[in-house]
Amino acid sequence: xxxxxxxxxxxxxxxxxxxxQTVTLAPQxxxxxxxxxxxxxxxxxxxxxxxxxxxRGRFQLDVQAFSAKANPRNPEVASQGFTVKEFDLRATYTVxxxxxxxxxxxxRRATPDFxxxxxxxxxxxxxxxxxxxRLARVWVRxxxxxxPRFSGGGSAGFAFEIGVGTWIGTPDxxxxxxxxxxxxxxxxxxxxxxxxxQMLVGKVGAQVGF
Amino acid sequence: MARIxxxxxxxxxxxVTQPLAGQQHPLVQQAEEAYAGLDFPxxxxxxxxxxxxxLSQEDLVRAYEVLAFSYSALDSNDAxxxxxxxxxxxxxxxxxxxxxxxxxxxxxxxxxxxQVLVVRQLEVDSNSFIGGEGSVPIRFGVSRPARVVTRxxxxxxxxVVDSQLVAGTxxxxxDLLRDGxxxxxxxxxxxxxxxxxxxNEFARNLPLEIRHQPVDTVPHLTSFPGYSILPEEExxxxxxxxxxxxxxxxxxxxxxxxxxxxxxxxxxxxxxxxGVSITALAAGVLTTLRRPDxxxxxxxxxxxxxxxxxxxxxxxxxxxxxxxxxxQTLLTVVSTAAERGGQ
Numbered sequence: 315x316x317x318x319x320x321x322x323x324x325x326x327x328x329x330x331x332x333x334x335q336t337v338t339l340a341p342q343x344x345x346x347x348x349x350x351x352x353x354x355x356x357x358x359x360x361x362x363x364x365x366x367x368x369x370r371g372r373f374q375l376d377v378q379a380f381s382a383k384a385n386p387r388n389p390e391v392a393s394q395g396f397t398v399k400e401f402d403l404r405a406t407y408t409v410x411x412x413x414x415x416x417x418x419x420x421x422r423r424a425t426p427d428f429x430x431x432x433x434x435x436x437x438x439x440x441x442x443x444x445x446x447x448r449l450a451r452v453w454v455r456x457x458x459x460x461x462p463r464f465s466g467g468g469s470a471g472f473a474f475e476i477g478v479g480t481w482i483g484t485p486d487x488x489x490x491x492x493x494x495x496x497x498x499x500x501x502x503x504x505x506x507x508x509x510x511x512q513m514l515v516g517k518v519g520a521q522v523g524f
Numbered sequence: 525m526a527r528i529x530x531x532x533x534x535x536x537x538x539x540v541t542q543p544l545a546g547q548q549h550p551l552v553q554q555a556e557e558a559y560a561g562l563d564f565p566x567x568x569x570x571x572x573x574x575x576x577x578x579l580s581q582e583d584l585v586r587a588y589e590v591l592a593f594s595y596s597a598l599d600s601n602d603a604x605x606x607x608x609x610x611x612x613x614x615x616x617x618x619x620x621x622x623x624x625x626x627x628x629x630x631x632x633x634x635x636x637x638x639q640v641l642v643v644r645q646l647e648v649d650s651n652s653f654i655g656g657e658g659s660v661p662i663r664f665g666v667s668r669p670a671r672v673v674t675r676x677x678x679x680x681x682x683x684v685v686d687s688q689l690v691a692g693t694x695x696x697x698x699d700l701l702r703d704g705x706x707x708x709x710x711x712x713x714x715x716x717x718x719x720x721x722x723x724n725e726f727a728r729n730l731p732l733e734i735r736h737q738p739v740d741t742v743p744h745l746t747s748f749p750g751y752s753i754l755p756e757e758e759x760x761x762x763x764x765x766x767x768x769x770x771x772x773x774x775x776x777x778x779x780x781x782x783x784x785x786x787x788x789x790x791x792x793x794x795x796x797x798x799g800v801s802i803t804a805l806a807a808g809v810l811t812t813l814r815r816p817d818x819x820x821x822x823x824x825x826x827x828x829x830x831x832x833x834x835x836x837x838x839x840x841x842x843x844x845x846x847x848x849x850x851x852q853t854l855l856t857v858v859s860t861a862a863e864r865g866g867q
Contacts, residue, residue, distance in 0.1 A: 345796060353790035444773060446766035448817065450807035454777035474784055478777025478797070480770075480804040485817075495800040497781040512789040516796025 340365040340492050342519030344380040346398060348430060349512040354391040357430070359384035359398070363517060365492075374406040374414070380517070384430075396429030398422060400515075406441055416441045416457060422513070431511060432465035433500065435473065448485040454478045459500065468504035475499070481521060492521040549574060549583045555590040559597075568594040585615045592636075596629045604629075608636030612667070616642040616728070641724040642667045643717050645693070648730060652856040654739055655707035659697035660857050662715075664728075666690050670721040676732075678713035685715070700734060700855045707853050710736040712860070730859060737854040741846040744839045748831065756825045757818035770808025774801035 341364050348357045363380025379402070385395035404418035418437045424430035439457025446452060459473035475498040483490020498513040548556075555570035567590055574587040588611040595604035611618065620633050644665040651660040662685075666672060669691040676685050686696045700708050713734060718727040747753070778801045782794070 347793040347796075349786075349789035352788060356790050358793070442773065444769045446769060446807055446811040447763075447814065449811050449814065450766070450770075452770050452773040452804045452807060454773045454780075456780060476777060476781040476784060478774060478781070478800055478804065480774075480800065480807050482803075482807045482810065493800050493803045495777070495781070495796045497785060497797070499784050499786055501786075510786050510789060512786050514793045514796065516800065 336367075336369045336487065337524040338365070338367040338369075338521050339524070340367075340519050340521035342380065342492070342517040344382050345516045346380075346382045346384055347512075347514040348384055348398065350430060351509050354388055356387045357384035357392070357395065358387055359395070361398075363400075365517075365519075365521075372408040372414075374408070376402075376404040376406070378402040378404075378517075380515070394426075394429055397425045398430065399425070404437075406443075408443075412442055412444050414441045414443065415439075416455060418457070420459075428465070431502070433462060433511065435462035435500075436460040437475065439475075448487075449482060451481040452479070459498070462500055462502070464502060466504065466509075468502050468509065470500045470502045472501040473499070483521065483523075487523040490521045490523070491518070493518040548586070549577070549579050551577055552579065552583045552586050552590070555587060555594075559590050559594055564594045564597045568598070581614060585611060585618060588614065589618075592632070593625065593629060596626075596632050601632060604632045605636045605639070608633050609640050612637055612640055612642055616644040616667070637667050640667060640726075641670055641719055641721050642726045643672070643719050643728040646717055646728050646730055648698075648715070648732065648857065648859045650856070650858045652737075652854060655853045655855050656699070656701065656705075657852075658855075659699045661695060662686070662698050663693070663695040664690075664717055665693040666719045668719075668721055668724075670719040670724075673718045673720070675716045675718070676708075676713055677716065679709045679711040681708060681713070690719070698857075700857060707736070707855055708734055710734050733858045733860055735856040735858070737856065739849040739852045739854045741849050742842050744842055745835055748835065748838075751831055753828050753831065754821070754824035756820060756828060758821050758824075759818050760816045762812070763816060764812055766811040767805075767808040770804050770811075774804040777801065777804075 342362070344361045344363045346357075346359050346361065349355060359382045361380055361382025363378065363382075365376065365378045367374060367376045369375075379400065381397065381399045383395060383397050386392040400420065400422040402418065402420045404416050406414040406416045408414040416437070416439045419435070420437065421432075421434040423432045437457040437459050439455060441453055441455035443451060443453040455477045457475050459470070459475060462470045462473050464470075475496060477494060477496040479492065479494030481490050481492045494517050496513075496515045498511070500511045502509045502511055551570055551574035555567045555574055558564075558567035558570055571587045571591040571594060574583065575591065579587060588607050592604050592607035592611055595601075595607055620629055622630055644667060646662075646664045648660060648662050651658070653659070662674065664672065669689070672686075672688055672690045672694060673684060674686040674696070676683050681702065683702065685698055688694060688696065702708050711734060713732045715730040715732055716727055717730065718725060778797045781797050
């Protein structure tokens, strides 16, 4: 988390000396739904996070992080909850208007250890980001998750994530509300046995542009 | 009271004895009535008495006219010609009315006119023009071929305006400039047109007035007639595209999320996805229903810029033209009256 904050401070500091760029900052309330192995091991929780974005020309860099406390939906099967912290990095290059290529990485850690799988991966995908007049944006993105790593070992065949979001704000882009939703599905296998992981994250918050 | 009566009586005497302005002298009237009654000796007698009586110029002209007509009627050609000559000197522009008098009289008048030198039909038209850019026509005629010299006197100016040999009618255009450069000062002038033929000389005066006025300047233009400024922004018609994009984006995202959700893991928690999708759709509806932002019209902007450039250029030209006009003078020449000169 300290590293995330340091990165955010660095981006904000460099934003003041660069030109023709937009910096956005969005504190968010986060709701998570984490499932592993089967629907019996489903955890839900609420937390807080933030998003920092820097756009310059066709390039956009987004850094997101959150921390949430997840509790089991079925206490009879899984009695212990956990705290999940996730860090996401996405770099986007707009190829044609509203369509961009997205590269990035992500890391998720659960506390206490082994309460849930720690996951790390790279991503490559596409994003369609559309500006609706000057008052709103909607985007949808999909990415293939590359080289996932798990604290419990194993590998993944199919690993994909889908996200959709919207922003509604002032015409100058300074103030706005932002809501987004991401779903990750990772078909993890360990020693030939399937232990899939599914993570759903909903975020809503304000966004300030500089 | 006696004094008042005396003053009234004096006024009456003066009123009766002084002929009114424009009233014909009794002798002239008597001569004309006698001529009209074909009593030519009586007309001759009355006209001769009138000529000797020292009349006004107008009465004298009429007296000599009756005299010339009567001599003509009595076949005294030489006397008639002499009377006509006097008449011509008195009023060179007066001619017998060919519709009323006999050809004999006209013939004798023409004979008399050919024997004297006079300047006739001296005319100047009132005119206004910018100094150096116009002129006024001066027209005249002479009864015999002669050199005609035109001089101008007044306001400290004594200059020869024109000199030419004239037979019949002549004239010239006068630019009202001194030395061909400077406009003549404003004020009253006398133009003297002198005709000389050997020992004979005749001159006529023409009183003139020259006025100065500043030349009107041209107002600057704020627009060209018929070319109005076009609006540089226009409100586009309602656009349903934002709603379509929002619908597609939300549908694609939510649909894909639900499609890849693992049923074995509970099929995914649908509430956040639905919530975000509804928010995206709301954003699409909001932006669609909102009045579209005005957008610039490039063609109109270029057109307005062109009009503005043309206006600026024309106003620069007007400014230069006005600067020139402020240095110019509008000259007006007016003929006040034609007067006879002497031989």
